[in-house]
Amino acid sequence: MSRPALTHRLAERGIDRQILLLVPAAVFVLVLFVYPFCYGLGLSFQPERGGPLGAYRAFFTDPYERNTIWTTLKLSLPVALLNVGVSVPIAYRMRGRFRGKRLLTTLLVVPITLGTVLTAQGLLNFLGPAGWFNRILIGAGLTDAPVRLTNNYWGVFFSLLITGFPFAFLLVLSYLSGIDPTLERAAATLGASRTQRFRRITLPLLAPGLATTFCLTFVLAFSVFPSAVLVGDPAGETRVISIAAWHAGYEQYDYAKASAIAIVMGLVELVVIAITLGWRATLFTGSTGGKG
Amino acid sequence: MTTGFTDLRLEGVTRRFAGHDALTGLTMTIRRGEFIALLGPSGxxxxxxxxxxxxxxxxxxGSIWQDETRLDTVPPEKRGFGMVFQSYALFPHLSVRRNIAFGLQMRRLPRAEIRRRTDEAIRLVRLEEHAAKLPGQLSGGQQQRVAIARAVVLEPALVLMDEPLSNLDAKLRLEMRTEIRRLHQSLGLTTVYVTHDQEEALSLADRLVVLRAGRVQQIGTPEELHTTPANRHVADFMGFRNLLPMRVAELAGDKAVVEGDGMRLHGTAVGALRPGDPVVAAARPESLRLDAAGGVPATVEVVEYQGREAAVEVVTAQGVRLHARAGQRPAVGEPVTVGVDPADLLVFPADEDEP
Incomplete structure (x- = not known):
């Protein structure tokens, strides 16, 4: 018996000419991601002093540098959690069809189009010492001196909240509309109250989606840079890790250290994502019945 | 609320969607232990x-009353009715056992009782080996049984079933039909069952409600509907496949002679008719004879083999298509003479609103 042709055997393993369609994407990833990443990784192990791990040692032994990890986590973790947490009730209310849904969705998503700089500008005007917010507080007699909400931790916090919310909201909304609404109705006929229906049926089915949403908003917030400078306190309270990397790279011209910081940044993100996805793996992730 | 009722009254129940009447003035009384089928085409x-x-x-x-309690203002979770959905609506993240136990847990029953009643329900629908599986791992028929068990485990005052068999294949549908009837007989649960399949409705229900365009057409036992449909729409649903638009030629009591498309037939009038009125003459395929002396001449056009007999479509000289059944398979193109017993040809007034 003769063996089938080589092309036929390859096709059975999923290798045929269609695979060529992957080439542009593969080249793109190689040139714009894999190569720079490997280059940076290599660079981080070639500092001028201290052997291959010198740059990392320099980062971790200096508390001013090391603490940027904690500073950034202190901003990005609460922001990501809050964005996911706030998105859930809003998206839950907006599941069905109602008049003006499109307008409301547009309004909620608009911050995406603003960009960080515009958001920062707005925050300075609104929350600054002479901003409307403080004027209202003082006018209402709630405070004597303006509350400081910009050029510190809170300025960056609000800025990240505003820019991150649309992503979280859109993702949660699409995950929620993927859950068959009949399930909640079935739960209702079985005697479950509104809260029980949400807690026992919708939330468990939504949780994996929330984990994914959290990861994405966390990564967005963790790499914060412009707003940390514009509405934060870039030398103190909001000296986030990306500022440390920028400082090393473009003020000290120590590329090895800058690369090492970037690699550390990536590793911290990976750890948080791994923990979140590890938790997600314990949840039900099958079909949720709806049309997602 | 779980305690049974003597009767459940629907009084002029009406539901409108954006100016369109989905249901108009449904009035009926459901007695305890009854199996009611709501029958009608989609929509x-x-x-x-x-x-x-x-x-x-x-x-x-309108309003809904459970004995002397007004029910239509009570939220679904407080009504204590069990419902089986067309899509089953099983909770995909819970095992079969926990799906079935869900309603009992919502009632905050003691753990031991939940366990005992869940086990009982699982046994009732014969899913013992599958109790620990997730719904996604079950076949359609098994999912269907979980949905039924989940609804009946609460021993609800009323079980509502929304086309529960429509997603199953023909063989399984027959099996599940028997299963549902068996459950109804052994548990005696009052059931309202929605279907568009007249055979399903006739075989399951104690009483049928035929609906069309949101209005009740007829309420009655399967026998009543089968033998004396109230109008042409009910007749259509009860298997009167031959529906011929004709005119009344002569009328004597309920004996009517109708004419049209070159045919002159004797039938039984249903409803008030006058000579000259447009009517619809209805007959089942099995009432038509193909060898009637003095019948309408026609030619056999399609023959479908259906086991013991054949379904035959014949066409008259004027091009009217008639559906009949024959024990002997006729050949295509064979000339026949079609006749029908006057008792089997029902003559209904033609609808004004129908084209």
């Missing part, structure tokens, strides 16, 4: 009626 309002009963849709007008 006739039968599912709307069921959702109104379940409390999932608020009424636009």
């Amino acid at each position: 006739c309002g039968k599912s709307t009626a069921l959702n109104c009963l379940a409390g999932l849709l608020p009424l636009t007008d």
